[in-house]
Amino acid sequence: xxxxxxxxxxxxxxxxxxxxxxxxxxxxxxxxxxxxxxxxxxxxxxxxxxxxxxxxxxxxxxxxxxxxxxxxxxxxxxxxxxxxxxxxxxxxxxxxxxxxxxxxxxxxxxxxxxxxxxxxxxxxxxxxxxxxxxxxxxxxxxxxxxxxxxxxxxxxxxxxxxxxxxxxxxxxxxxxxxxxxxxxxxxxxxxxxxxxxxxxxxxxxxxxxxxxxxxxxxxxxxxxxxxxxxxxxxxxxxxxxxxxxxxxxxxxxxxxxxxxxxxxxxxxxxxxxxxxxxxxxxxxxxxxxxxxxxxxxxxxxxxxxxxxxxxxxxxxxxxxxxxxxxxxxxxxxxxxxxxxxxxxxxxxxxxxxxxxxxx
Numbered sequence: 001x002x003x004x005x006x007x008x009x010x011x012x013x014x015x016x017x018x019x020x021x022x023x024x025x026x027x028x029x030x031x032x033x034x035x036x037x038x039x040x041x042x043x044x045x046x047x048x049x050x051x052x053x054x055x056x057x058x059x060x061x062x063x064x065x066x067x068x069x070x071x072x073x074x075x076x077x078x079x080x081x082x083x084x085x086x087x088x089x090x091x092x093x094x095x096x097x098x099x100x101x102x103x104x105x106x107x108x109x110x111x112x113x114x115x116x117x118x119x120x121x122x123x124x125x126x127x128x129x130x131x132x133x134x135x136x137x138x139x140x141x142x143x144x145x146x147x148x149x150x151x152x153x154x155x156x157x158x159x160x161x162x163x164x165x166x167x168x169x170x171x172x173x174x175x176x177x178x179x180x181x182x183x184x185x186x187x188x189x190x191x192x193x194x195x196x197x198x199x200x201x202x203x204x205x206x207x208x209x210x211x212x213x214x215x216x217x218x219x220x221x222x223x224x225x226x227x228x229x230x231x232x233x234x235x236x237x238x239x240x241x242x243x244x245x246x247x248x249x250x251x252x253x254x255x256x257x258x259x260x261x262x263x264x265x266x267x268x269x270x271x272x273x274x275x276x277x278x279x280x281x282x283x284x285x286x287x288x289x290x291x292x293x294x295x296x297x298x299x300x301x302x303x304x305x306x307x308x309x310x311x312x313x314x315x316x317x318x319x320x321x322x323x324x325x326x327x328x329x330x331x332x333x334x335x336x337x338x339x340x341x342x343x344x345x346x347x348x349x350x351x352x353x354x355x356x357x358x359x
Contacts, residue, residue: 041169041176042089048162048183049085052078055158059151066147068197069136069213074155074189077216080125081162081182084118088179095175095270108270111175112231115271118178119227122185126220133213143209145201152194159187174230174271181223189216230271237267240274243303249352251302252278252295257286259315261352266305275307281315288312 056078063071091114099106166180189212196212199205230241239245245266253261260281268274276299282288292312299305 041173042092044165044168045085045089045092045176045179048165048179049082049089051158051162051165052081052085052183052186055155056082059155062147062151066144066151067141068143068148068193068209069132071148071151071193074152074186074193074216076125076129077182077186077189077220080118080121081179081186084114084121084179084182085166087114087117088175090114091175092173105269108273109234111173111270112234115174115178115227116231116235118182119224119231122182122220122224123228126217126224129213129220130217133210133217136210136213137207140206140210143200143206145197145199147197148209149194149197149201152190152197155190156187156194159183159190163187174227174234177271178227178231181227185216185219185223188219192216234268234271237265239266240268243274243305246350246352248276248299248303249278249350252280252298253352253354255291255294255298257283257291258295259283259353262350263311264352269307273307274303274305275309276305277309278311280310280312282312284314284316286314288314 056075059071059075059078062068063075088111091110094107094110097107162183163180166176166183169176169180192212192215193209196208199208233241243266245264248266249261249264252258258280261278262281263277263279265278266274266276280288280291280295282291289312292310295310296308299308
């Protein structure tokens with residue numbers, strides 16, 4: 001633009017700020033680093049995997065001998081625990097690979113695939129165990145309560161140890177959190193099974209075993225639903241939980257010299273790694289470099305977004321009928337826009353300007 005003293009290509013500023021996460025009011029600052037500390041986390045996950053696998057093998061034998069569905073369901077759940085931890089370990093290794101070729105983000109979302117797989121297995125397993133538990137409520141078999149109680153108490157100890165190991169890993173990763181939820185649900189399951197074993201041993205009420213299984217099913221449904229929901233949000237490029245794009249845009253458009261913000265997108269590359277992109281229109285003659293730096297500072301400090309790509313243009317710099325009207329959507333104040341006033345045929349979200357406006 002004539003008279004513009006800023007050296008940039010058509011005013012565009014594509015910049016990535018990878019500074020430390022901050023903590024601001026109303027923001028979602030993160031104290032952790034992106035991804036997981038691979039070496040430390042792998043060590044804790046391997047310890048948990050060993051504990052669970054060894055106990056699971058013994059529990060299957062005891063569950064069959066005691067005719068206890070609660071023990072067998074716990075063992076089946078422990079099998080999914082072991083699988084989820086193994087899957088988490090594989091996903092962590094894939095996610096650590098550098099970005100190259102067509103995978104411009106690397107394989108970071110392998111962790112989200114792992115988390116979603118963990119959630120789905122919890123839901124599938126809960127459906128099967130729920131059916132078996134209802135069947136046993138109607139026609140209960142004989143259950144050896146003392147054997148169930150002793151095995152479940154040992155299971156509580158083993159799962160406490162495994163849960164402690166996994167709590168040492170970085171649970172900001174949805175991948176690690178998915179495996180952790182598997183183990184934590186199993187801990188609750190063993191507590192319920194121990195109570196059921198004690199009830200059967202003291203009262204002879206054998207349906208307690210099936211009731212304990214239904215408690216486990218409810219916990220598995222809750223954990224599985226949460227994992228599937230959270231991983232689906234990332235796959236669907238939804239804004240991270242706790243970050244409202246309209247609120248972010250309103251905060252940014254209040255920065256001096258910013259005339260308009262559109263094409264604003266906020267998503268997560270993987271859990272704990274949010275990203276933002278937007279098209280910014282700056283007042284003619286304004287220092288767009290300074291505006292860009294201020295906008296990036298705000299999204300970093302207030303929302304913990306350190307990966308921000310901003311395209312910055314001066315309002316109207318390509319001519320009086322181009323960028324000056326670039327922000328007009330299909331409607332202006334409820335009426336159809338005039339020809340040539342649409343930003344594009346397929347609008348990318350609402351337009352944000354200073355002052356009152358519709359989202």
